[in-house]
Amino acid sequence: MALATKTDRRPSAPELLWKSTLGKKTVMAVSGVIMLLYLVAHMVGNLKIFFGPDEMNHYAHWLRTMGEPVLHYEWGLWLVRVVLLAAVIAHATAAYQLSRRDIKARPSKYVHAKPKASYATRTMRWGGIILGLFIVWHILDLTTGTVHPAGYEHLHPYQNVIDTFSTWYGNAIYIVAMVALGFHIQHGFWAAAHTLGYGGRVPKGLSIGLAVVLTAGFVAVPIGVMTGVVS
Amino acid sequence: MRLTLRVWRQRSADADGGMSTYEIDGISQDMSFLEMLDTLNEELILKGEDPVAFDHDCREGICGACSLVINGDAHGPERTTTCQLHMRSFKDGDTIDIEPWRAAAFPVIKDLVVDRSAFDRIIQAGGYITAPTGAAPEAHATPVPKPDADFAFEHAECIGCGACVAACPNGAAMLFTSAKVNHLNVLPQGAPERESRVLDMVAQMDDEGFGGCTLTGECATACPKGIPLFSITKMNKEFLRAARRGA
Numbered sequence: 001m002a003l004a005t006k007t008d009r010r011p012s013a014p015e016l017l018w019k020s021t022l023g024k025k026t027v028m029a030v031s032g033v034i035m036l037l038y039l040v041a042h043m044v045g046n047l048k049i050f051f052g053p054d055e056m057n058h059y060a061h062w063l064r065t066m067g068e069p070v071l072h073y074e075w076g077l078w079l080v081r082v083v084l085l086a087a088v089i090a091h092a093t094a095a096y097q098l099s100r101r102d103i104k105a106r107p108s109k110y111v112h113a114k115p116k117a118s119y120a121t122r123t124m125r126w127g128g129i130i131l132g133l134f135i136v137w138h139i140l141d142l143t144t145g146t147v148h149p150a151g152y153e154h155l156h157p158y159q160n161v162i163d164t165f166s167t168w169y170g171n172a173i174y175i176v177a178m179v180a181l182g183f184h185i186q187h188g189f190w191a192a193a194h195t196l197g198y199g200g201r202v203p204k205g206l207s208i209g210l211a212v213v214l215t216a217g218f219v220a221v222p223i224g225v226m227t228g229v230v231s
Numbered sequence: 232m233r234l235t236l237r238v239w240r241q242r243s244a245d246a247d248g249g250m251s252t253y254e255i256d257g258i259s260q261d262m263s264f265l266e267m268l269d270t271l272n273e274e275l276i277l278k279g280e281d282p283v284a285f286d287h288d289c290r291e292g293i294c295g296a297c298s299l300v301i302n303g304d305a306h307g308p309e310r311t312t313t314c315q316l317h318m319r320s321f322k323d324g325d326t327i328d329i330e331p332w333r334a335a336a337f338p339v340i341k342d343l344v345v346d347r348s349a350f351d352r353i354i355q356a357g358g359y360i361t362a363p364t365g366a367a368p369e370a371h372a373t374p375v376p377k378p379d380a381d382f383a384f385e386h387a388e389c390i391g392c393g394a395c396v397a398a399c400p401n402g403a404a405m406l407f408t409s410a411k412v413n414h415l416n417v418l419p420q421g422a423p424e425r426e427s428r429v430l431d432m433v434a435q436m437d438d439e440g441f442g443g444c445t446l447t448g449e450c451a452t453a454c455p456k457g458i459p460l461f462s463i464t465k466m467n468k469e470f471l472r473a474a475r476r477g478a
Contacts, residue, residue, distance in 0.1 A: 010430070013474050021403075021443035022433055022470045098443045105335045105402035105442030111239070111250055112328035114303035116400060117447035124445065191446040197468025199461055 021101065022195075024094040029192035031087040031094075036189060036210075038084055039181075043217040049230050050220075053158035060157045092132065099125055120187040127184045134177035141170070165225035174222050182215035232258040232318060235326040236271065238283055241339050244346075248339065250328070260319040264307060265290060265297065267318055268329075284342040290314040292455065295390030298397070299343055300330040305394035305453040312392065312455045332393050334402035336439045347393050349439040350407060354391075356435035357428035358411040360420050379417045386414035388456040395450035395458075401442030406450035408436045409466035410458045416469055426473035433470055 010016070017023030045063075048056045067076035120127075137147065142160055145152025149170065150163035164170040186208050193202035224230040233256045241248030255274070258267050265287050272282035288296035292315040301307035307316045321327060329343065337345040375383075386409075395406035412429045415421030421428065444463055451460040 010477070013477060016430070016474050019437075020433055020470075021437050022467060023474065025443060025467070026471060102401035102403070102442035102445070105440055106333060106400060107335050108333050110300060110303055110330055110333055111237075112300075112303040112330065116398075116449050117445075121445065121447050187446070194446055194460075194464045195444075195467050197464055197471060199464030 021098065024098050025195045027090050028094045028098070029195040031091040032188050032192050034083065034087045035091065036185065038080070039185075039214055043214055046221050047217060049158060049161060050224060053156075056158040056161075057156055060155055088132075088135070092128070095125070095128055118187070120183040123180075123183055124187055127180045130180045131177060131184060134173065134180075137173060138177075161221065162225055162230060165222040171222045171226060175219055178215050178218045181218070182211040185214060186211035232256075232260060232321070232323045234258055234267075234321065234324070237326065237328045238343070239330045239339075240283070240342055241331075242281075242341065244338055244340055248342075250330075258318055260317070262318045263290065263314055264299070264301070264316040264318065265314050284340075284344045286344050287314060293390060295392035298332050298345065298392060298394070300332065300397055302328050305332070305397040306392075306455050310455060310457070312390075315455075332397035334393075334396045334399075334441065336402065336404070336441045337393060337396060345393075347391075349441070350391050350393065350404070352439065353404065353408055353432050353435045354411065357424065357431040358415070360415060361424065362420055373419050375418060383414050383417050386410040386417075386458060386462060389414070389454075389458055390456060392455065394453045394455060396441065398449040398453035399442065399444075400447055400449065401445055403444050403450070404436050404439070404441040405444040405463045405466070406454060406458055406460075408432050409462040412466045412469060413462055425469070426476055429466065429469045429473050433466075 011019065017026060045059055048059050063077050064074045067079075071079075140146040141148050141164055142157070145154070145160070148160065148163065149167045152160055152163075165174070189210055190199075190202065190204055190207035193199050193207075221230070233254070236253045236255060237250045238253060239248055240251045253271060253275075255267070255271050258270065262270070265285070268283060268285060275282045286296050286298050288294045290297075292312040295312075297306075297313040299306065299313045301313070301316070306313050308320050309316050331337075331339050331343045332345045332347075334345075336349045337347055339345050389407060389410035391407060393404075393407070396402055396404050399405075412432055415428060416425050446460075446463075448460050451458065451462075
């Protein structure tokens with residue numbers, strides 16, 4: 001007699017991934033790594049501000065002409081933007097759904113509660129929300145210029161960045177967000193490595209190092225403006 | 232020893248529960264934690280009160296029946312099962328909080344007893360091999376490399392007590408499920424169902440309402456058998472491998 005097996009009802013791989021907790025974690029890990037790679041490039045690009053307005057503004061222009069002549073003006077940049085937007089949406093959606101599930105799975109708290117897990121681990125959710133809000137402000141400030149404090153000039157990032165970091169709130173928002181980013185990456189990168197099955201090869205030190213380098217690299221810009229190194 | 236116990240009391244699955252305080256005296260440091268609770272229950276029975284219900288069986292640390300979250304730690308302050316925890320881990324005059332495992336998938340039945348049959352259903356989903364059973368086969372008929380045998384044995388140590396779920400802030404059963412998946416998936420006897428095992432057991436784990444893993448590592452810290460956190464990483468790898476192959 002042939003036994004009925006679950007194998008007969010197996011969903012397709014994408015469906016399987018999106019339906020299971022492990023699959024959603026994989027989506028978070030992959031989208032997180034995509035954003036992390038972008039952040040490394042973004043940080044390196046930002047550091048050009050220390051080499052003067054010409055190099056910085058030239059770099060901003062190159063971002064629009066990269067891929068030419070295969071790609072049209074700004075196509076490369078828009079491609080990056082679309083990929084990033086997809087990554088942010090996938091990351092946030094999976095995070096929201098998994099968090100809802102996690103909270104439901106532990107409805108009653110222990111009376112004798114102990115602080116468990118590291119600070120970075122416990123602040124992943126709020127840290128993520130802070131980063132999401134920061135990205136909105138950051139784009140409105142330095143990409144569209146909607147909430148820019150002074151006269152925003154397209155393709156003149158050198159002056160635009162100095163304008164933003166000449167305000168107290170610009171510095172405060174940015175530095176707080178970058179510290180939150182550091183904590184998020186410290187746990188997130190390590191967790192992503194485990195989710196993708198490479199936990200043994202990615203030591204926690206690498207994750208901490210990456211977080212420190214990225215945070216320091218980003219925060220160097222407002223500090224440079226504040227101290228007058230960049231003016 | 233003289234102790235103050237604050238114990239979760241709950242008449243039934245549907246009733247509201249709460250912490251009740253009991254004073255207990257004459258406890259020896261050599262008593263196990265469960266013997267201390269036995270002493271409390273004898274006193275309660277003599278007073279005509281309802282004794283505290285708690286799970287226990289072998290009292291040798293090998294069956295996985297005992298549970299209890301003691302002062303916020305699953306199985307208490309030592310890395311062992313509650314039955315192998317002794318009162319010398321506490322001081323005279325201590326106040327000890329005793330609570331059941333907390334997870335949506337482990338509903339309280341009475342007092343400190345929770346329903347852990349969700350674990351049985353995860354095992355039923357794939358935590359076995361379909362090789363024909365009968366007389367014990369000749370031991371060297373199926374060669375197993377020593378590292379694989381050690382790996383399998385490390386994961387086979389899981390006694391299914393549920394401390395990982397109790398300790399996890401998300402009520403996740405990842406450590407339990409991964410121990411069972413890894414134990415069988417690394418062995419030649421488990422190879423034929425390698426893909427379907429991990430997919431089915433993870434699907435059942437999700438269906439039971441356990442949470443997801445956020446890599447806090449609390450499960451591995453609480454595990455009385457020392458199942459490593461890396462076990463979860465290995466299961467993730469098995470899962471992704473099976474998902475790619477479509478099992």
